[in-house]
Amino acid sequence: xxxxxxxxxxxxKGTAALALGAGLPLQRAAAAxxxxxxxxxxxxxxxxxxxxxxxxxxxxxxxxGVKVVEEEKVAETEAVExxxxxxxxxxxxTLLFPTSFGYFNPHVLKMAVKYPxxxxxxxxxxWTEKDPKNVGSYFGYIDEAQHVAGVIAGHMSxxxxxxFVAAKPIPQVLRNINAFTLGAKLxxxxxxxxxxxxxxxxxxxKEAEATNSLIDAGVDxxxxxxxxxxxVVENAARRGAFVSGYxxxxxxxxxxxYLTGAEWNWExxxxxxxxxxxxxxxxxxxxxGGLKEELVKVSSYGKMxxxxxxxxxxxxxxxxxxGSYVIFKGPIADNKGKTVIAADVSRGQTDPExxxxxxxxxxxxxxxx
Amino acid sequence: MKADVGAPxxxxxxxxxxxxxxxxxxxxxxxEFIVIPALALAGSLALFGIFVALxxxxxxxxxxxxxxxxxGTWFSWQNTLTRAAPLILTALCTALPAQLGMVIIxxxxxxxxxxxxxxxxxLAMGAAPPWFVDVAMACAGMIGGGLWIxxxxxxxxxxxxxxxISSLLLVYIALAVLxxxxxxxxxxxxxxxxxxxxEIGAANMIGNIPGMDxxxxxxxxxxxxxxxxxxxxxxxxxxxxxxxGGNIRAAKVVGLSVGKLILITCFLAGxxxxxxxxxxxxAVQGRTNANLAAGYGFAGIxxxxxxxxxxxxxxxxxxxxxxxxxxxxxxxxxxxxxDASVLVLEGTIxxxxxxxxxxxxxxxxxQRKKA
Numbered sequence: 001x002x003x004x005x006x007x008x009x010x011x012x013k014g015t016a017a018l019a020l021g022a023g024l025p026l027q028r029a030a031a032a033x034x035x036x037x038x039x040x041x042x043x044x045x046x047x048x049x050x051x052x053x054x055x056x057x058x059x060x061x062x063x064x065g066v067k068v069v070e071e072e073k074v075a076e077t078e079a080v081e082x083x084x085x086x087x088x089x090x091x092x093x094t095l096l097f098p099t100s101f102g103y104f105n106p107h108v109l110k111m112a113v114k115y116p117x118x119x120x121x122x123x124x125x126x127w128t129e130k131d132p133k134n135v136g137s138y139f140g141y142i143d144e145a146q147h148v149a150g151v152i153a154g155h156m157s158x159x160x161x162x163x164f165v166a167a168k169p170i171p172q173v174l175r176n177i178n179a180f181t182l183g184a185k186l187x188x189x190x191x192x193x194x195x196x197x198x199x200x201x202x203x204x205x206k207e208a209e210a211t212n213s214l215i216d217a218g219v220d221x222x223x224x225x226x227x228x229x230x231x232v233v234e235n236a237a238r239r240g241a242f243v244s245g246y247x248x249x250x251x252x253x254x255x256x257x258y259l260t261g262a263e264w265n266w267e268x269x270x271x272x273x274x275x276x277x278x279x280x281x282x283x284x285x286x287x288x289g290g291l292k293e294e295l296v297k298v299s300s301y302g303k304m305x306x307x308x309x310x311x312x313x314x315x316x317x318x319x320x321x322x323g324s325y326v327i328f329k330g331p332i333a334d335n336k337g338k339t340v341i342a343a344d345v346s347r348g349q350t351d352p353e354x355x356x357x358x359x360x361x362x363x364x365x366x367x368x369x
Numbered sequence: 370m371k372a373d374v375g376a377p378x379x380x381x382x383x384x385x386x387x388x389x390x391x392x393x394x395x396x397x398x399x400x401e402f403i404v405i406p407a408l409a410l411a412g413s414l415a416l417f418g419i420f421v422a423l424x425x426x427x428x429x430x431x432x433x434x435x436x437x438x439x440x441g442t443w444f445s446w447q448n449t450l451t452r453a454a455p456l457i458l459t460a461l462c463t464a465l466p467a468q469l470g471m472v473i474i475x476x477x478x479x480x481x482x483x484x485x486x487x488x489x490x491x492l493a494m495g496a497a498p499p500w501f502v503d504v505a506m507a508c509a510g511m512i513g514g515g516l517w518i519x520x521x522x523x524x525x526x527x528x529x530x531x532x533x534i535s536s537l538l539l540v541y542i543a544l545a546v547l548x549x550x551x552x553x554x555x556x557x558x559x560x561x562x563x564x565x566x567x568e569i570g571a572a573n574m575i576g577n578i579p580g581m582d583x584x585x586x587x588x589x590x591x592x593x594x595x596x597x598x599x600x601x602x603x604x605x606x607x608x609x610x611x612x613x614g615g616n617i618r619a620a621k622v623v624g625l626s627v628g629k630l631i632l633i634t635c636f637l638a639g640x641x642x643x644x645x646x647x648x649x650x651x652a653v654q655g656r657t658n659a660n661l662a663a664g665y666g667f668a669g670i671x672x673x674x675x676x677x678x679x680x681x682x683x684x685x686x687x688x689x690x691x692x693x694x695x696x697x698x699x700x701x702x703x704x705x706x707x708d709a710s711v712l713v714l715e716g717t718i719x720x721x722x723x724x725x726x727x728x729x730x731x732x733x734x735x736q737r738k739k740a
Contacts, residue, residue, distance in 0.1 A: 073708040
């Protein structure tokens with residue numbers, strides 16, 4: 001390991017100067033390469049949210065002239081501000097990917113004002129007109145992939161009971177649960193999805209308990225929306241249930257039980273962003289997309305999925321990609337009997353109303369509060 | 370430390386206690402308190418170097434990057450001090466009750482409750498002048514955190530509940546209260562996918578220390594540590610607390626009001642952690658949400674034990690741990706070490722420093738010459 005651009009002597013000299021009260025001019029990386037910094041809130045091999053981003057970072061490492069620096073388990077506190085500054089000041093990063101949703105406000109916004117020449121690409125789709133122009137926020141309509149996975153789950157469930165282990169009853173999570181259930185109902189109109197909220201993004205013990213109690217209640221296909229689905233996938237498989245994955249492809253964890261899953265496709269998006277950045281083009285501040293834009297994908301189906309189920313799911317997927325299909329198309333009632341989307345209303349992916357979702361559709365067993 | 374400690378042991382204990390309290394005046398003793406932790410630190414760094422070498426990395430690179438990331442540049446220093454600031458306050462939450470022989474490990478809970486109380490105060494103030502809002506937030510944070518740890522003290526004093534267990538369990542209750550409030554009654558409807566309270570407002574935010582990129586929490590921490598030191602070693606209250614900590618039965622026999630000592634000390638301890646929570650809201654986050662449960666309270670326990678529960682020693686130890694976590698990022702990025710390696714180092718230091726306790730009074734060259 002060499003000290004890329006900092007020599008020991010230079011640092012010692014700088015420190016001596018510091019001791020005398022003078023500041024050390026920070027060393028910048030050589031300008032030839034573009035250094036891209038990735039910051040993860042959890043560990044990058046979590047088989048989940050962070051691993052999906054790390055896969056995107058790995059795709060960048062293959063690009064010529066791009067250097068990637070990564071830091072994992074960075075809390076959503078001042079720690080992430082200091083990590084961003086450290087990547088800028090000590091590593092010479094000019095493009096940063098602070099990937100956790102909770103990094104945005106206030107941390108990314110604060111750093112964007114302080115470092116106006118650095119580009120910040122945040123995952124979460126939170127950017128609005130009043131925010132700094134050197135910040136971009138992107139997100140994928142992963143409910144499309146959940147909807148397709150739901151179709152498979154609906155075909156595969158013998159008991160007609162699906163299980164969903166979810167972190168918090170927030171709009172993003174509710175949208176996934178609803179899209180999954182609506183997909184399953186295409187295969188079996190009487191199917192139900194039982195939801196258990198664990199209360200936080202990474203609670204392995206509660207996730208395992210939730211998985212077990214769902215299966216005890218007769219559920220035979222389990223899916224989830226937590227940061228690291230490993231616990232859910234492995235426990236469900238051990239108990240003999242099928243699983244539908246989330247964030248990344250977890251089939252290696254349970255090849256016999258893994259039906260399909262809703263995955264991020266950051267390995268396609270990030271090289272796209274970096275190409276724009278190195279070419280000097282403006283990256284859109286607000287960037288969203290689904291299956292069609294290749295921001296999300298559906299895991300390849302497991303061997304146990306029959307051709308009929310696969311064909312049904314593929315048909316829905318093709319229509320979603322073609323843009324001729326709307327998941328949240330009225331009439332849709334919530335699980336308390338109230339109409340939430342009227343018969344003549346069709347809420348397409350970009351509809352801002354969907355961002356405020358606070359209900360569970362009919363067929364979901366559970367409550368948002 | 371329980372009342373059933375036998376009399377001879379109690380005598381021995383109070384002997385040790387008085388030697389401890391007299392460190393400032395004994396040159397030999399003072400040297401011991403500096404040399405042994407320094408040796409322990411060097412030993413744990415050497416052990417960690419071996420650990421890293423087993424992973425095929427050069428330990429010299431490791432030491433260089435640790436130094437560079439923590440103290441090598443002005444930026445690194447500020448990074449270190451920023452991380453040290455909350456640790457000083459949360460360490461006091463463990464160190465103060467330790468004088469009474471209590472092991473309180475629930476600083477995280479007091480921090481969360483302090484943050485909630487401070488946020489509530491700010492939101493209730495409306496358009497009051499910012500300095501007034503900030504003072505009210507600090508008071509609310511300290512009272513909230515103070516009462517939270519006082520609850521553990523009271524359970525110990527009046528119901529005989531072990532304070533270590535109760536303070537730890539109260540952390541989870543505090544977290545549940547926080548989640549309930551930010552997702553329910555205090556929820557800002559615009560914080561859709563990140564349930565949070567409303568913001569306290571940019572005008573009420575406390576800025577940085579002039580000339581530094583470190584917020585005022587550091588100064589508050591230094592003041593709190595200094596005041597705690599004076600309280601413990603230079604007041605009657607502190608003396609009484611240490612007597613009760615040395616031998617609770619003897620303290621009762623000489624007429625000390627142990628219950629009062631426990632409740633007040635626990636309140637002060639919780640107030641320190643509550644103040645850390647208030648500063649996280651007022652200087653960093655601007656609102657309360659789950660981000661606050663970042664483990665500062667738990668890291669504070671480590672700081673307090675490494676500092677041997679001495680409020681002044683907490684300051685350098687907090688800076689050291691702040692430096693380790695500041696350099697942790699560089700270790701990940703330059704050496705490709707996993708984040709957990711920082712935990713391995715912290716654990717190694719913790720164990721070696723505690724084990725080095727056995728050396729006190731046993732290193733001949735450090736003993737004071739008998740007259």
